[in-house]
Amino acid sequence: xxxxxxxxxxxxxxxxxxxxxxxxxxxxxxxxxxxxxxxxxxxxxxxxxxxxxxxxxxxxxxxxxxxxxxxxxxxxxxxxxxxxxxxxxxxxxxxxxxxxxxxxxxxxxxxxxxxxxxxxxxxxxxxxxxxxxxxxxxxxxxxxxxxxxxxxxxxxxxxxxxxxxxxxxxxxxxxxxxxxxxxxxxxxxxxxxxxxxxxxxxxxxxxxxxxxxxxxxxxxxxxxxxxxxxxxxxxxxxxxxxxxxxxxxxxxxxxxxxxxxxxxxxxxxxxxxxxxxxxxxxxxxxxxxxxxxxxxxxxxxxxxxxxxxxxxxxxxxxx
Amino acid sequence: xxxxxxxxxxxxxxxxxxxxxxxxxxxxxxxxxxxxxxxxxxxxxxxxxxxxxxxxxxxxxxxxxxxxxxxxxxxxxxxxxxxxxxxxxxxxxxxxxxxxxxxxxxxxxxxxxxxxxxxxxxxxxxxxxxxxxxxxxxxxxxxxxxxxxxxxxxxxxxxxxxxxxxxxxxxxxxxxxxxxxxxxxxxxxxxxxxxxxxxxxxxxxxxxxxxxxxxxxxxxxxxxxxxxxxxxxxxxxxxxxxxxxxxxxxxxxxxxxxxxxxxxxxxxxxxxxxxxxxxxxxxxxxxxxxxxxxxxxxxxxxxxxxxxxxxxxxxxxxxxxxxxxxxxxxxxxxxxxxxxxxx
Ligand SMILES: Nc1ncnc2c1ncn2[C@@H]1O[C@H](COP(=O)(O)OP(=O)(O)OP(=O)(O)O)[C@@H](O)[C@H]1O
Ligand SMILES: Nc1ncnc2c1ncn2[C@@H]1O[C@H](COP(=O)(O)OP(=O)(O)OP(=O)(O)O)[C@@H](O)[C@H]1O
Ligand SMILES: [Mg+2]
Ligand SMILES: [Mg+2]
Numbered sequence: 001x002x003x004x005x006x007x008x009x010x011x012x013x014x015x016x017x018x019x020x021x022x023x024x025x026x027x028x029x030x031x032x033x034x035x036x037x038x039x040x041x042x043x044x045x046x047x048x049x050x051x052x053x054x055x056x057x058x059x060x061x062x063x064x065x066x067x068x069x070x071x072x073x074x075x076x077x078x079x080x081x082x083x084x085x086x087x088x089x090x091x092x093x094x095x096x097x098x099x100x101x102x103x104x105x106x107x108x109x110x111x112x113x114x115x116x117x118x119x120x121x122x123x124x125x126x127x128x129x130x131x132x133x134x135x136x137x138x139x140x141x142x143x144x145x146x147x148x149x150x151x152x153x154x155x156x157x158x159x160x161x162x163x164x165x166x167x168x169x170x171x172x173x174x175x176x177x178x179x180x181x182x183x184x185x186x187x188x189x190x191x192x193x194x195x196x197x198x199x200x201x202x203x204x205x206x207x208x209x210x211x212x213x214x215x216x217x218x219x220x221x222x223x224x225x226x227x228x229x230x231x232x233x234x235x236x237x238x239x240x241x242x243x244x245x246x247x248x249x250x251x252x253x254x255x256x257x258x259x260x261x262x263x264x265x266x267x268x269x270x271x272x273x274x275x276x277x278x279x280x281x282x283x284x285x286x287x288x289x290x291x292x293x294x295x296x297x298x299x300x301x302x303x304x305x306x307x308x309x310x311x312x313x314x315x316x317x318x319x
Numbered sequence: 320x321x322x323x324x325x326x327x328x329x330x331x332x333x334x335x336x337x338x339x340x341x342x343x344x345x346x347x348x349x350x351x352x353x354x355x356x357x358x359x360x361x362x363x364x365x366x367x368x369x370x371x372x373x374x375x376x377x378x379x380x381x382x383x384x385x386x387x388x389x390x391x392x393x394x395x396x397x398x399x400x401x402x403x404x405x406x407x408x409x410x411x412x413x414x415x416x417x418x419x420x421x422x423x424x425x426x427x428x429x430x431x432x433x434x435x436x437x438x439x440x441x442x443x444x445x446x447x448x449x450x451x452x453x454x455x456x457x458x459x460x461x462x463x464x465x466x467x468x469x470x471x472x473x474x475x476x477x478x479x480x481x482x483x484x485x486x487x488x489x490x491x492x493x494x495x496x497x498x499x500x501x502x503x504x505x506x507x508x509x510x511x512x513x514x515x516x517x518x519x520x521x522x523x524x525x526x527x528x529x530x531x532x533x534x535x536x537x538x539x540x541x542x543x544x545x546x547x548x549x550x551x552x553x554x555x556x557x558x559x560x561x562x563x564x565x566x567x568x569x570x571x572x573x574x575x576x577x578x579x580x581x582x583x584x585x586x587x588x589x590x591x592x593x594x595x596x597x598x599x600x601x602x603x604x605x606x607x608x609x610x611x612x613x614x615x616x617x618x619x620x621x622x623x624x625x626x627x628x629x630x631x632x633x634x635x636x637x638x639x640x641x642x643x644x645x646x647x648x649x650x651x652x653x654x655x656x657x658x659x660x661x662x
Pocket of ligand 1: 015052
């Protein structure tokens, strides 16, 4: 299988605290040494804590943030972020549905023209515009009459469907979907997920699918990655990760998936990262002395399935 | 269109909020659309009420109209009363009086949390300002240092790691989920009696979600804060709410005890809201989507608004719209249950 995207040891650090000279806080390590790849025609699911760096990765991939370090290879091309041509190459071939649909829609354009812009940018013949727009709108569960509205005249979920329509009207090789159904009720969500799966198999697209909803991630992805505070803690085939989660954080996520809908008595524990040793040390129920030294590397526990946890060091399953 | 009073206003004396027969249009040069049609809801003192439903069914519009935050125009309230605390009709208050209420009595977490925050001020400044206003209202002395501690404690409660650093950031420097939690903190710090939360859990991971629900429950139990929680997530609503209203195309289709609505939904639409949750892995078959298009508010069918997509529709459903009637469990607007009325 060919890899459409390879990301190696990606770091994105942000400076914070602006102008004060004294006591400058250390940079925020939004993404701290993350490696993953996406095969052609495949969906990679990306889950993780809020604030763990998922959207930052997405923004790097469309050239909105420059990596602090690391290597990115897309369609066989090593990307240099100082090279305008490379950034254009990324944007021409990678589409994105932003997490926050509101600020990504031009308030001065009607929905029809927002979608049309994507057609113009892709150089689609004008005569085909109306037909293409009419085709995509019902596929994302938008009602045709919304085409004449301005973004501010739409509900939250309708705006989200507009960003989806804009991204799908001319599908790019790789599509990044950052929480694309977070504001949709389940029946509209079902419509959108069916459409995404259909387009993928018909056109051989690849997706990077970011979501907090493990049910959705499970249903949509071939492989998945789990992030915690800027680090990748587990990655592997989705079935393997969901059925046999190894990292304590992934185990917690999966347990939550099973509990959902029950009137849960909430387990309250600290969710603070640790800045020495393993990032998960302060939360982990299984800490050992090793965990205080360095953040664990990825250990392979099954085919393609690896885990950043000392418990999995000898391929020994964590439980 | 005829608009019969549909829910018999239960005159609960303990009601904190009572919305009655609210009908709202959005008017623009392209015409006028009715987004709320004769909506009546109530929230009792100390009660947690959920509004779930279709995306675009008018949930946000309902929330905003309670706070007088609808932009008029384009919105136009055609009829209805909104009674708070048994006396004030919110629809008759002027901006100044509303502003006062919004401070002390009511606060809202907007669906688009970006809008709650001013992009040019740091997060910490904005949170402290909210708390200072609350203290002033309560006639308490405001101490900046202890206020800061309170803000930090609340953020920690909401699982914001390194809250100190977060206070020093501008809104655009926060991740989606962090921004949401800051907006929630802002609303809580205003110490409302009724807290309206519009999609409070979108963009939050499962852990933070359960932590947030825990905090809301605590606010409710210990301080008696009543809540109106707007969400498209029915299972989630059922874990925190006492009672739930289900909306579709600007109408209430079902109302009832939260567990009952989730576990034995009456209206076919409510059932569809549970059955389309994705199940299984990537090799699972396509999801069940109710047939037909989402309702077009400009061209609604004559009868039941869900009829075109309903697996159980009859000719009666297409001919005339059922009323929202009390059933043995809550209320439902569906011809399937119209006989229950007499039993
Ligand atoms: N422009 C920026 N300047 C400074 N810090 C930033 C910036 N953008 C993101 N960050 C920080 O980087 C970290 C990761 O943010 P990111 O938005 O990637 O998280 P996320 O995983 O997408 O979270 P969520 O699930 O809440 O959307 C956060 O701590 C955030 O505050
Ligand atoms: N300013 C406006 N002008 C015209 N129509 C509007 C305006 N604002 C909202 N609408 C329409 O009113 C309907 C209800 O919108 P509302 O935002 O209340 O829905 P919602 O139930 O909150 O949806 P969501 O779950 O997607 O947030 C939608 O169909 C929307 O398109
Ligand atoms: Mg994000
Ligand atoms: Mg809304």
